Structure formats: structure tokens, C-alpha cells
């Protein structure tokens with residue numbers, strides 16, 4: 794389950810940042826997760842429970858914000874939300890358009906004390 798590893802590294806840097814800021818506890822972690830990141834939100838919750846054990850984030854809540862997929866077509870200079878995984882432009886039907894948003898797996902902010 795790769796979510797655990799991904800969550801572990803996110804939490805590692807969160808803990809590091811919190812300690813640098815002089816915090817003693819992480820109360821909450823807010824994350825941005827892209828719809829095309831390949832991460833399953835349900836397993837994220839589980840991964841968080843595993844990763845936070847024994848850290849200063851032990852009692853922290855997790856909030857995830859789902860970021861929708863946005864593509865860009867260079868032909869039409871158009872940004873669009875793809876209907877499927879082909880990322881096809883709705884105007885010129887060019888496939889595999891550039892993914893501008895939706896692969897996020899990142900820390901948005903921390904609630905520390």
C-alpha cells in the first residue's frame with residue numbers, strides 16, 4: 794500500500810516544519826490531493842493513522858481537499874476539465890493534453906501548538 798509511504802514522507806516534513814517553528818504538537822493536517830494523483834482518499838485516512846503514531850502529530854486530525862483535474866490544450870489555448878483519462882480537448886479533440894492540475898499530493902497547512 795503505497796499511501797502509507799507517501800503519507801509518511803508528508804508527515805515527516807510536517808513534523809520537521811512544526812519543530813522548526815517551535816511547536817510541540819501538531820493538532821491537524823490539511824492536505825490537497827489531486828483527483829489524478831492515484832491516491833485513494835479512504836486509504837489515506839488509514840495511512841495517516843499509521844504514519845502519525847509515535848510522532849508529535851499523534852492526536853492530529855486529517856482533512857483532505859480534493860483537487861479536480863484541469864487540462865490545457867495548446868492548440869486552442871483552452872483550459873478544461875477532462876471527462877475521462879484520455880485528457881481530450883473538447884474543442885479540437887486533441888488527446889493527451891497537458892495536465893495542469895490534479896496530481897497534487899501535498900501539505901496545504903498545519904495546525905500546531
Ligand SMILES: [Zn+2]
Nearest residue numbers: 866869882885
Ligand atoms: Zn484543443
